[in-house]
Amino acid sequence: MNLEGGNVEFLWSSEEIMSRPHEYWPIVTDIARRNKLPRITRCCQIMGRKEQDELTGGQIFYPCMQCADIFFLKADICQLGMDQRKVNVLAREYCDDIKRKNKPIILSHHMLPGLLEGQEKMAKSNPNSAIFMEDEEAVVNLKIQNTYCPPNFVDRNPCLEYIKYIVLPWFKEFKVEQKTKNGEKTYTSFDEISADYVKGDLQPADIKPALAKALNRILQPVRDHFKNDETAKALFQAVKGFEAAKLPNHISNEQDKRSLLMENPIEKEVESLFLKAEDESASSNSSNAQMSVEERFRIVRSIGEECIQEEELLNLLTKKPQPICYDGFEPSGRMHIAQGVMKTINVNKLTSAGCKVKIWIADWFAQLNNKMGGDLNKIQVVGRYLIEIWKATGMNLENVEFIWSSEEINSRAHEYWPIVMDIARRNKLPRIMRCCQIMGRTDQDELTAAQIFYPCMQCADIFFLKADICQLGMDQRKVNVLAREYCDDTKRKNKPIILSHHMLPGLLQGQEKMSKSDPNSAIFMEDEEADVNSKIKKSYCPPNIVDGNPCLEYLKYVVFPWFNEFKVERKAENGGEKTFTTFEELVSDYEKGDLHPADLKPALSKALNRILQPVRDHFKNDENAKALLKRVKGFKVTK
The missing domain is CATH 1.10.240.10 (Tyrosyl-Transfer RNA Synthetase)
Incomplete structure (x- = not known):
């Protein structure tokens, strides 16, 4: 590959995204909120998954992120394989949606089939399905010898595909040494090869040795580099030692599977954040100077219609004088009395018992949930209005911190997004969809991709804010329980305690809950x-x-x-x-x-x-x- 002249640039996604999160993630989330879930799942082919597979939340993030990459990198042309076509078309559809004139041009290259009969594409999990760049000469010879190559048939013939898409573009010719019929012959076009092969003038026994020889000529400089260059040699040894992404069938336990997977940067980042949070919790003193632990427990517990778990709450209050309580709201319109008065009552109780309350102003979440038509400026106006109400109502703000999600996430993207993605990849789509009640949606609604992002992000908020207690309504219970399950999955000792307060019904007969639209x-x-x-x-x-x-x-x-x-x-x-x-x-x-x-x-x-x-x-x-x-x-x- 010609790397001279600055016309080829390698960009690490992790570094580039973390250095420009304020540019990247708004594009991702905008794509997610504008597209229904079925449209996104149709793109799952880009990850080697089919729509029928049981997807994780991470596999919904993936197409939205890949689509965003195109705009983030200011690409004019998308030069990827045919298997990436659906997500590239999604990018063009997104341009129509946002009325962007200059759409990315799609150049989809051909996908080579696997070497064995019936293999539509190569698979890294099956070493016999493809020639790998570090394959030794004998390995290449053996693989080509065993390759499916039916006489007289050109279509779906992997040997002829390799010649058409690799050998001829590389050498501009294909040289065959025939022992039986026509002797040595050099072909300069694929049409010429096809004609001889269909007539039977060129046999698999002639093609295979010539193909193996040509491929080995191409690969030899690569082999030499990885044998003679110490850095390359060390890298190759490291890569060979990694576990394959698809594990043996006999490993059925999910935790065993995860323990065998290679360590990745997301897991390391998440683990370091958890260890830091637990260290901070462990460093607290044992009692509150103004109030007994029992009295503090009584006040805090009185907030919740349900507490998961009471023993953990008592233990927390015994060990930590000022626990962190997480409460949050989505600025989405006028404030009803439960949100205004009940929240004031609960927050004042928490602060009186020595807690610090972090109120998460979920402006970015409201945009994901398409509140105010997804207009972030309007959403932030609503957020400021709600804060004014709490001030007027008499909320004690001495130990209350209002945190805008859009600002905090962008300023600490390197902490936040690894947690979100780790939660997404560890949870199947049906589990995440059960949390959609937190957005006022039910499982039956036709969800957007953003509404899959939302529970993963809300779950991550708890750890991002280092919350000891989640003080939210009963309608948020499912996502709070997801956070506790995530702690089990990641072997985190200090689980967030859930205090779910009562939900007031609507004033009219048959209304289970209040509605801002009524x-x-x-x-x-x-x-x-x-x-x-x-x-x-x-x-x-x-x-x-x-x-x-x-x-x-x-x-x-x-x-x-x-x-x-x-x-x-x-x-x-x-x-x-x-x-x-x-x-x-x-x-x-x-x-x-x-x-x-x-x-x-x-x-x-x-x-x-x-x-x-x-x-x-x-x-x-x-x-x-x-x-x-x-x-x-x-x-x-x-x-």
């Missing part, structure tokens, strides 16, 4: 007093029934934690004024019929309006907040 399903943080009154008045509140009653859920998870009481004002003939100090007391009266929806609803509206009034005042009196709210209200909310 304004009547929830109280929003900037709702006016009249809006709150109207929504609560219309809300589903069956007499005597507690289960599935949204009004009682609001009382249990919003009003009681906020005020520690609930005051009902009614006429003397209806029972008179009463203040409930526990939810259990209220439930008892409601089930007996001593507390009627007609009395409960006005009292609930009044309590909610008291909570929301400081937020309304902030968005009326603060010019920056007022401008943010106006812009957010103008955005179209997407699912």
Whole structure:
């Protein structure tokens, strides 16, 4: 290969991507979010996989990344094999999608078949299917001798393919020494060879020795280089010692398979990050000066409807005075009361128990999930609006850190993306698809490739932020459990503890959860007093029934934690004024019929309006907040 003159440049993907992550990954994720999963899986041939195989998440990343490479390298021409055609066509389709005029030109070269009968292509896992560049002369002779070469047939004849695509382009001729018929003959075109072969004037017994001889002439300088050059020799020995990517059938245990695979940079990077995180955790002191471990445990545990696992939580609080708690949100529109008030209550509890809370503003994730039409600027406006609400609500920000995912990921790409890709390659696609609930999608939806990226990235966030506790809703449980499973897979001792808080239902009958696309399903943080009154008045509140009653859920998870009481004002003939100090007391009266929806609803509206009034005042009196709210209200909310 002519490497002179600077016209050939070798680029290591790992180095180039890590040095320019702010350019590379936005292209990858944009390609992923614009393409449905079936379109991406059709490209899996580029990895030697077929669509029918059970793919991993990593094999969804691969086509998106290869497509992005073309634009990242500013390529005008894609010169790859026919087996790469689908992903190259994907790049041209992407140009149509983004209205890019200059599409990459595709030059797809021919793919040589395997040497044995029925082999459409060569396989590195079958050494007899191909000639390898370091094959010795005797090995080449033996392989060609055993090659499928049917007399008189040119099509699908591997010997003739080698002559057409290797020998003639290299030497401009093919010399045959025939002992029986026509003696020595030199061919200068493939058509000439084909004509003689079809007629039977040229036999396999004539072609094979001549082909082996020609191939050995080509390979001899390579052999000499790897015998005489010390650096090349050492490299060759190292490569020969690596395990093949496809392992013997008798190794069935998945962990055994992984232990036999060669070490790779991703695994080393991930392992070093985990060791560092565990060292930091182990260096903590044993007690909190202001509060007993038992009291801290009681406060932290009260947040979660479910805790995985309580013993681990107690152990963490015993050993680490300031655990890291991870919470996150996707800026995707107006904020409902659960996100505003419940999060404030939970965060304040965590910080009071000595925790540090890292709130991950998942702006890049919202773009992946196609929120705000994928417009990152709009998404970031929504993010700033949500922060203003928490400030106005009374969130204690002393031990709270807001971290923008787009900024943090780009600034520490060398840490983040190796974890994401390691999670992706270790998990089959069905396992990742079960996590799609975290995006408000179900398994049945027609997902984009980005929605496969999303769970892998959210799982990686936990380790990237060095979180000890994941404090998210029950709808995020599956991806948090995935993080714990990943710890088992990578033999990481300190698993993240999962505190899954309760999910408030929608206000109307049959609504399991609130929906930002249905304004009547929830109280929003900037709702006016009249809006709150109207929504609560219309809300589903069956007499005597507690289960599935949204009004009682609001009382249990919003009003009681906020005020520690609930005051009902009614006429003397209806029972008179009463203040409930526990939810259990209220439930008892409601089930007996001593507390009627007609009395409960006005009292609930009044309590909610008291909570929301400081937020309304902030968005009326603060010019920056007022401008943010106006812009957010103008955005179209997407699912």
